Amino acid sequence: GPVAGFGIPLDLSDGPKSRKSPAGETRGRGGWLWPSPAPACLAPRAPREKPAATDNIKTVQTSLFSLVKDFFCRSFSAEEMQSLLSYVAAAQDEQQVCGALEVIHSLLKGSPAQEQLFAFLFEPGSVEVLFSLLVQKKFSDEVRERVFKILYKMLKYEKVPERSKNRLKLKDIGYQGLIACLSDIPTSMLLFRCLSEQVLGTDPPNYKDLVAVVYLSHRAELTVRLDICRK
Structure with a gap:
């Protein structure tokens, strides 16, 4: 029967949680009948969009790779560079791979660690990691372009004998x-x-x-x- 003070019938029967009544009213949860349209608090809500954090992520990644570059400029370590190369080989995110490759390329262009890095890259296994990135379908030409920039720098490096470039x-x-x-x-x-x-x-x-x-x-x-x- 009518609810005291409201004059709105209450329907406790089982049925759809929200449906139109013959009078054009909207039946909300619990059987309440509201004049159409239903109040905003009962209207279906559109899914909230997630915060656009892409720019923040890129900023953090750029800062981290800048720190990595500064670290290698101050104190080059073959073990640490091997860790970076292993990270490049295992990473699934293209932007992270591009960031790591950009660190390597910038170090090759001119840094205190330039000669040590060249010597490391000519060691067995390093060039193979770079070539493996070229054939991965999950990466775009952006990754391949950065790989070729590194390979070309190595090809033109004159402080190693030509036989050391055979794998290259x-x-x-x-x-x-x-x-x-x-x-x-x-x-x-x-x-x-x-x-x-x-x-x-x-x-x-x-x-x-x-x-x-x-x-x-x-x-x-x-x-x-x-x-x-x-x-």
């Missing part, structure tokens, strides 16, 4: 092996240019490797093929 030049498997591993990677203009610069950067250039890079164009867009022809 893929003497064992050739660029044919690398191209085969790139079969699932979209062929972009940036990828081709980085590969061709790496091949043509050797002295003398290995034209067999260049042909392997050209072969990659068979599944590329027309604009990429035209760029290859101009090269």
